[in-house]
Amino acid sequence: MSSNSCVVRTSPFSFKVSSRFPSVIKNLSTLYPDSLLSSCGTADFNVSIDMPYVSTIPLFRRALFTLDGFAPFTRGPSNHSHALLEWGMNWCVSKYGADRLIIHAACVAKKHKAILLSGDSGSGKSTLSCALMNESYRLLTDELTLVNLEDSSVTPFVRPISLKDKAIDVIQRRYPFAEMGLVAHNTHKGTVSHCRPSDLSWSTMMEPAEIRGIVFPKYSASTTDIEVSRISSLDSFTKLLEQAFNIHILGSKAIHMLQQICERTPAYEITYSDTQQAIDFVNELYESDN
Amino acid sequence: MTTSNLLIALVTKKKSTLQLDRSEWCDVVALSRQLGFLPFLYHISREENTFSLMPKSVASQLKSAYYELLKQHDSINWHLAQLRKNNPSSLKITLLKGAAYIAAGKRNAAYRLLSDIDLLVERKFLNDAEFWLFINGFAVSVSDEYDDYYYRQWMHELPPFVNSKSGLIVDLHHNLLPISSKRHINASLIVDSGIELEDNFIVPSDEDLIIHSAVHLIQDSVFDRSLRDLCDQYWLLTDYIEQNITSEQLIDRAIKLALGTDLAKSFSLMSEVLNLPLTDEESDFVKQSLRRKRLWALEKKCYIIMLHQPVKSEWRVKHHVASLYLFVKSHLIKMPVKLLIKHAGMKSYKRIIGLFKKQEKGS
Incomplete structure (x- = not known):
């Protein structure tokens, strides 16, 4: 071969x-x-x-x-x-490529206003970002949000979205036209398949965006109605700190930048089982930002 | 021009970062990742003020490497400060290699990545030193009984010590060469002529730093750091000559320590690979030291092949052969043939057993 x-x-x-x-x-x-x-x-x-x-x-x-x-x-x-x-x-x-702050988070945007979706593996951030991408948002990343130290803008790192287990069915059912790659069964992350980013995401992959909303999604099958709670800037800072891969290398400059982002950006925890309700919430969050 | 020649031309200032096109940048960055030269590329790009002229993705990788180096040096300096403060039996500690370059403020320290801190104590103080590391949070990481025995019985250092919190590794040496080697020296010679920076904290003299770097290059059995080791000597030596005008004292010192052959070999390689001009005295020293070394021509050829190595995925047969030859040679320096056969047999057995035990993970 x-x-x-x-x-x-x-x-x-x-x-x-x-x-x-x-x-x-x-x-x-x-x-x-x-x-x-x-x-x-x-x-x-x-x-x-x-x-x-x-x-x-x-x-x-x-x-x-x-x-x-x-x-x-x-x-x-x-x-x-x-x-x-x-x-x-x-x-x-x-x-x-760790000269930028790398946050383990998904990021979607409309024009130059971005929403950060952060959480541990399995929280549903990839699924939600994939759904939002198919609802006319542009995808910046589903995994590694690259935040520039100079101006705290997010540099897109557009790549296929990694979907796991049931999320693959959820996306395929909601968006039958979404293009999916090969399936890998029984990996250490479960069954995995990647979803191709939208044409809009590819065509805007050189355009940075500014973080205007932070969401910590949590998928829970037992929840009937979406639960939303606004969290303090200190809480969102603490949660993002845990997901920032290289903040210990970048040091005080990155910590200060993350603090400023959290202080000026509304942050919410949402628990949902219905993807549509989560999409509606992000739409509202986006609309409320003038 | 091959990528290794390009990198060497940047080290010897025959070429400027201004002259590199995108494709050359990609190649030289890839090789530098393997050889540990990314912080050096950052350093010269800053000196030449070329960050805005190079591809953004390259600038990003160089800055990333620089931030990592800063963090690493911070961590090392912090640990050294703790070790200095918490030294109840007032052990005399000599820093070696990278940690010594940083402590002594050498030029190459600014772009020297370290994988560990190397320390030297006299053998009679080893137990005290082990206790001193233990109370500072460092413990031996080797859990394999044979490996532990191998280090303690035959090597010039104890098994690596790992800090339980930060994961930083300390290599505790009691010699520059394994005690199973015929050429091991009396470590107190290095300690006694060192410079005491602070109470009980010593860096070797400038001569000994260069000599140890040469010894390390010639006895090392891993070759992806060979070019960096040779460049360390090149940078140390050019600064040394600037200060002392000649290398006479350096050569005398190497002969006195019975390590003249190593220095001569490294002079010869620096002249061949980095185009270092040798004075008549240096050339005579090289000729005299290596006159009777019948295998040196072959060994030198192998070193030159490995110093010009491409990235690992592009290694050809000659790179595998040369590294195998140098690997065997480095072990023959370390121990007599009989012991080497026994050791190689034991290692192979453990490797085969390990193959069956190895767990597979996706990532």
């Missing part, structure tokens, strides 16, 4: 992906627009997903992510390779 490669010109970093697994390259053309893909050229990160070797013996049915030959993670099953690639690409940015 020969290795195929494809340059993915995402912003602010580009990737050159090489793989001997044909499905990986094919999945890229499902998840990314043709205008961002090219067969040759240079990129910031040269990544690959391939069969690992142990003492020159190839391990068939296994896949290993590498950056220029360096493997940050252990190998996984080959049918997870497309998911491993997306996680690996995120790792590259969180490890080497």
Whole structure:
């Protein structure tokens, strides 16, 4: 099997992906627009997903992510390779693009006004951001919100949205036209599939936005009606601090910036089971910001 | 021009960051990630004021590396201050390598990433030193009995100590070379001629810093840091010559410590790879020291291959062969053949067992 490669010109970093697994390259053309893909050229990160070797013996049915030959993670099953690639690409940015404050949060926007959706894994932030994207918001990121230290604006890092388990069905039922990539079953995060960002998100991927609302969503099947509570700036600061990957590296400048964002931005905790109610809430939040 | 030559040209100031196009930047940044040169690229870009001229994604990565370096140095300085304060039996501690460059304010410290703090104490004080590290929150991380035995019985350092809170690693040395090596020296020679920066906290003399860097390069069995080690010596040496005019004292010191061969090898590599001009005295010293080293020509070729290595994914057969040769050679310096065979057998056995035990995780 020969290795195929494809340059993915995402912003602010580009990737050159090489793989001997044909499905990986094919999945890229499902998840990314043709205008961002090219067969040759240079990129910031040269990544690959391939069969690992142990003492020159190839391990068939296994896949290993590498950056220029360096493997940050252990190998996984080959049918997870497309998911491993997306996680690996995120790792590259969180490890080497940490001159901005990186918050583990999703971010959507209309024009230049952004809403931050933060929470632990499984809180439903990816699902909600995917739904909002399909409701005419533009997606900035579903995982890594990059906040610039100079002006506290968010630089979009538009990438496919990682949906897990039931969220895949929820999105497919609500938005039958949403384009989904290959499914990886039984990963350590459960069943995973990625949803292709909307054309609007891709076409505005170079345009930064300002955080105007903060939402901490929590999906709970037992909730009948959406519960909304406004939280103090100190509480939202504490919660975002926990999700800020590199704040300990950036130090006081980043802490001060995060404090200012929290002081000037309304923040809410919402608990919901009906996605439509959560969407309505975000719409109201957006409308109320003049 | 290969990427390694490009990086070397930036180190030796034959090229400026102004001259790099996007594709060269991407290549040189990728190689620098592997070799630990990102903070250096940040440093020269700031000196040359070229941040606004380079691709934004490159500037972002260089700044990111710089912030990480600042944080790392802060953490190291903080830990060193704690270790200094909490030293009840007034142990004399000598800093080595990166930590010594930082404490001594050397030029290369500004862009030197550290993976750990290296400390040297005389062997007779090892128990005290181990206790001192323990009360400062550092404990031996090796849980494998064989590895622990290997370090304590044959090596020049104890197994790595890890801080239980911050995860910072301290390597506690009692020699520059393994005690199983014929060439190990008396550590008190380094301690006694060191400079006491504060009570009981010592950095080796300028000569010893350069010599130890050479010894480390020649005995190391990992080669992705070889170019950085050679550049450390290059930067230390050029500053040393600026201050002392000649390298005469340095050469005398290396001969006195019976480590002249290592320094000669590193001179030879600096001349070949970094185009360092050698004086007649230095050339004579290199020739004399290496005259009887029949395998040096081959060894040098292997070093040159590894010092010019591309990113790991582009390694060719010659890189694998050269690194294997140097790996075996570095172990032969460390221990006699008989012991090496025993050790290699034990390591292979443990590796095979480990393959079956290894758990697989997605990420």
